[in-house]
Amino acid sequence: MNAPLSTIEQLQVALPDLDWVKETPRIQRLSQDFSWFSPVLKRQLAGKFADAVVRPRTEDEVKRLVALCAKLRVPLTIRGAGTGNYGQSVPLQGGVVLDMSAFNQFLWCKGGAARAQAGMRLWDLEKQVRAGNGMELRCMPSTYRSATLGGLFGGGFGGIGSINYGPLASRGNILGIKAITIEEEPQVVELRGAEALLMHHLWGTNGLVLEIELALAPAQDWNEYLVVFNGFDAALEFGNAIASTTGIAKREVGFLSSAVTPYLKPLAEYLPANRHAFILAIAPVSELAMMELAGVHGGQVTYRKEAEEIARTHRTLLEYTWNHTTLVAFKSDRNITYLQSAFVAGEHLEQVKRMEKLLGDEVLMHAEFIRNIEGKVTCTALQIVKFTTEERLQEIMQVYRDNGVRINDPHVFIVEDGKAGGDLPQAYTDVKRRFDPLNLLNPGKTRAWQ
Structure with missing residues (x-):
């Protein structure tokens, strides 16, 4: 006598025209993201895999899959390319990973x-x-x-x-x-x-x-530059000037302390030892203004590539910015992790300098200048941390908080504990009730609808 079909088998039998991934190694790979950036998440999410992965190609396929998952009460975890760092696309309760890449x-x-x-x-x-x-x-x-x-x-x-x-x-x-x-x-x-x-x-x-x-x-066309400095403070003042000068057209203003630059080995010839650096994407029309500010703050341009060459070679400094900095660093040192910090606009330079003095030997400063949600210039940081223990990692984050710096904790897989920074407003709960009344979407990631 044949055993009854599991819910996953029922899905696959009922929807045979969908692109199902059935090989266990591929299912396991597509159940993961870059949460291994965090030793905490790496431990907590180990062994969490979907029962199946499906790649819908049309809205009709999505609709038919969703309808049957709802009927069978099968959890659904949505995946893009899996480049997230918080375990967003790691299914905690099995079910189906919905790979949206097709x-x-x-x-x-x-x-x-x-x-x-x-x-x-x-x-x-x-x-x-x-x-x-x-x-x-x-x-x-x-x-x-x-x-x-x-x-x-x-x-x-x-x-x-x-x-x-x-x-x-x-x-x-x-x-x-x-x-x-x-x-x-x-x-x-x-x-x-x-x-x-x-x-x-x-x-x-x-x-x-x-x-x-x-x-x-x-x-716009964007030229790319590396500008290096002897002094930490002078480098920060330069970056803030570039970020704040409205006449300079820019797309990227990223700061790397002299403790971070040695990790960027492919750029070693442009990053002298013990020098702090900026990665810039600047419009050609603003190059002269940028060079003038570099001179005022004691900076030296060590790398310059025009937009045409970048497009032709596909080699870009942009892939050394934001969390790619951390990814490149991992290639030479697996004993690191990272933080995500948000500094207070108007106080950001003083806060960055203070945290460098307090933790600079252990928390290596990498800051990205941005405009915040109110449009004010500030910076957010993706610092590289020399990891020792989970307890010490928590202590470091508390030092930041005690000094008025917001930590968007990247070592948690619960929404409220990370960037949300507390309970979710009622409006989010109302949307959840409207769009996922059965609580099948990525279950276990929020307290509000456990």
Whole structure:
């Protein structure tokens, strides 16, 4: 007598035309993300895998899958490219990983905005809007070659370009989304403006996003530079001047202390020992102004590449910024981890200098200048930490908090304990109730709907 089919087998038998991943090694790989950046998450999430992975290609396939998962009460964990660092796409309760990478069509670009399906890679989206419309993305992570639009929306912050347009959550960056409800008769719903942001950075726990509409920026050529300094304070003042000078067109202003630069071995010839450095993406028209500021602050340009050469060679300094700095460092030292800190606009330089004095031998400063959600220049940091114990890591984060610096804890897999920084507002709970009434989306990642 044959054993009854499991719920996963029932899904696969009922939906044989979907692209199911059935090989165990691939299922395990697609159940992971870059949470190994954290030794804490690496330990806590070990052995957490989906029962199956599926790659829908059309909205109809998504709808049929969601309907049957709802009927069978099968958990769904959404995955883009798996470049997140907090275990967002690691399923805690098995079920199905919904790999959105094949749901990746560009839809349109007009009037300074574009719309695409959630699985479209950011690099492909940028190439599309540049070639066809003379536009570019307002902000993108350093993982832009592989990261998806939905992954950025569901688990990302901002990145390259945030010096101009702030984080993704700044009003006006996200214009709208299309989402689908997780029920036996799924409904497709359009959310606009602030309402759309109620699904942002919730790791796919309160909604399954199908399409995203976002505002763009006029495309520019961007030259790239390394500028090095003898003094920590002088380097910071230079970066703040570049970030604050409205006449200088820039896309990236990233600071690396002299303790971080030795990790960037491919750039070693441009990074002299014991020198602090800035990675800059600057429009050619602003090069002279940047050079003048470098001279005022005692900086020396050691690397310069024009936009045309960058495009031809595909070698870019942008892939040494944001969390790519940490990724490059891991290649030479597995005994490190990282932090994510947000400094107070107007106090940011003093705070960075103070933390360097307090913890500079143990916490290696890497700061990215941005505009915050109110449009004020500040910086956020992705410091490299010389890891010893989990207890010491908690002590370090508390030192930051005691000095008025916000820590967006990257060593937790509960939304409220990380960037959310506390209980979620009622509006998020209301959206969850509307779009995932059965609590099947990425269960276990929030306390609000345990």
